[in-house]
Amino acid sequence: MIVYGIYRGDLARSLGGTCLMMPALTYIALALLRRWIADTRDERQRLAVAQRHAEGERTRFIALEAALENEHGRLIRDMTAERAQVRAQLVAEREAMRVEFDDHRAELVCETMEATVLMMRNGKFAPTATATGRGKLIRLKDRLPAQGHAPVEAQERSQQREHGHAGS
Numbered sequence: 001m002i003v004y005g006i007y008r009g010d011l012a013r014s015l016g017g018t019c020l021m022m023p024a025l026t027y028i029a030l031a032l033l034r035r036w037i038a039d040t041r042d043e044r045q046r047l048a049v050a051q052r053h054a055e056g057e058r059t060r061f062i063a064l065e066a067a068l069e070n071e072h073g074r075l076i077r078d079m080t081a082e083r084a085q086v087r088a089q090l091v092a093e094r095e096a097m098r099v100e101f102d103d104h105r106a107e108l109v110c111e112t113m114e115a116t117v118l119m120m121r122n123g124k125f126a127p128t129a130t131a132t133g134r135g136k137l138i139r140l141k142d143r144l145p146a147q148g149h150a151p152v153e154a155q156e157r158s159q160q161r162e163h164g165h166a167g168s
Helices: 002-008 011-037 041-122 152-160
Strands: none
Touching: 002 011
16 A cells, blocks of 8 residues: 555555555564564473473383382381391290200209208108207397396297207
């Protein structure tokens, strides 16, 4: 329209064409600027790469977590088996120690009985020679009972229980 208005000498057509052309060119320029500014192809490619990498890391993490759970389960099974083995070994050792103790006790009983029989034969241990009489108490001067504090009979009983008394 601008060219036609200039060719014909019509100013209104030239001006009208210019007014139509300016918004069209502005629109085209803005569209190009928008495309140039908002071009996200590179960012989308980087995002896709990052998403693939994150998915790979997620898969790796899940695999490592599963391996860790399997290892934990294996360790629990191993510890349970080892506890059972130690428990069985402990039972066997206790039984062996009990048998050894019983054998040793039986040997000691036999030796004691043998020594008792030998002592009885030699007359060193006579069952009729039990201590039925009262022993003699030696009174020390610094440990004499105080007069009038305790009855004599109670004092004698307490002295009979002293160390070395052969009586009761």
